[in-house]
Amino acid sequence: MRSTNIALVAAFAATIIIFGADAETTPEHKSLYNTVAALDTAVFDAFNHCAEPGELDKHASYFAVDVEFYHDNGGVTWTREDMIAGTRKNVCGKFSREIVPGSLKVYPIKGFGAIAQGSHRFCQFSSGTCEGLADFTMIWREQNGKWEITRVLSYGHRPVSES
Numbered sequence: 001m002r003s004t005n006i007a008l009v010a011a012f013a014a015t016i017i018i019f020g021a022d023a024e025t026t027p028e029h030k031s032l033y034n035t036v037a038a039l040d041t042a043v044f045d046a047f048n049h050c051a052e053p054g055e056l057d058k059h060a061s062y063f064a065v066d067v068e069f070y071h072d073n074g075g076v077t078w079t080r081e082d083m084i085a086g087t088r089k090n091v092c093g094k095f096s097r098e099i100v101p102g103s104l105k106v107y108p109i110k111g112f113g114a115i116a117q118g119s120h121r122f123c124q125f126s127s128g129t130c131e132g133l134a135d136f137t138m139i140w141r142e143q144n145g146k147w148e149i150t151r152v153l154s155y156g157h158r159p160v161s162e163s
Helices: 002-024 027-048 055-060 080-090
Strands: 063-071 075-077 095-099 105-109 113-124 130-143 146-159
Touching: 027 055, 027 095, 027 105, 027 113, 027 130, 027 146, 055 080, 063 080, 075 080
Parallel strands: 063 146
Antiparallel strands: 063 075, 095 113, 105 113, 113 130, 130 146
8 A cells, every 4th residue: 555655646747857858848838938037137126225216016917906915924914005005115225136047937827817936135235245045926917918926825934044
């Protein structure tokens, strides 16, 4: 019985690896990856400049009104309004976000959008040093040609030296 379970788990893992690898090399996946990577750049460019006029509103426009944001240290926010209030208070003018090069992975969600996963670091404006590192998962919804983030997970926050 135990060997049957191990064999089933191994077969399942192999299927995911094989089909996942094929899916990531298709032209459709490359196009989706490029779209989500460009969106990630745009949303965090606005985040990084949110102390400047209009940039926080621009940043907010990438999120669904009912976005759920789960942060391992900060807790949960249930609306864009609350999430942006937290960004205004805790982020703007204090630090920026940089994606860790090569860490972004994108997975399609049939009929909905995409999952983006990766790692990012946070850099203090005052010192110019990047001291914090975390992992993220974002759920992007594409509707009528517009992409927006519906869920965010930001977790595993740690000093860069622990990575």
